[in-house]
Amino acid sequence: MSTKQEKIQKLLDMQKKFIENEHANGFDAGAYYTPEAGSVLDGYIDTYNDIALDVMNDAHKERGSER
Structure with a gap:
């Protein structure tokens, strides 16, 4: 995909969009x-979880640890 920082930024962008939608329309x-x-929420959970898992795996790889 992309660098860990780009993945984290994507997660933050997704959170921001989610919060904006929640404020505008309620939960x-x-x-x-x-x-x-x-x-706005179509595919949100799966996409967010996939990216978050990638970030976690990248972090473990950087540290040489296992999850």
């Missing part, structure tokens, strides 16, 4: 877990 658990196609 709807149904829309979060089963979002409509094309909505």
Whole structure:
């Protein structure tokens, strides 16, 4: 994908967009877990988790540790 810093920035951008949406529309658990196609939350959970896992794996690789 990209560098660890770019991945972290992507996570921060996703969080910012999520918070903006939450402030504008409130939080709807149904829309979060089963979002409509094309909505702000469509694919959010999977994408966020995939990037976060990449960052964690990168950090372990840098330190020579295992998770």
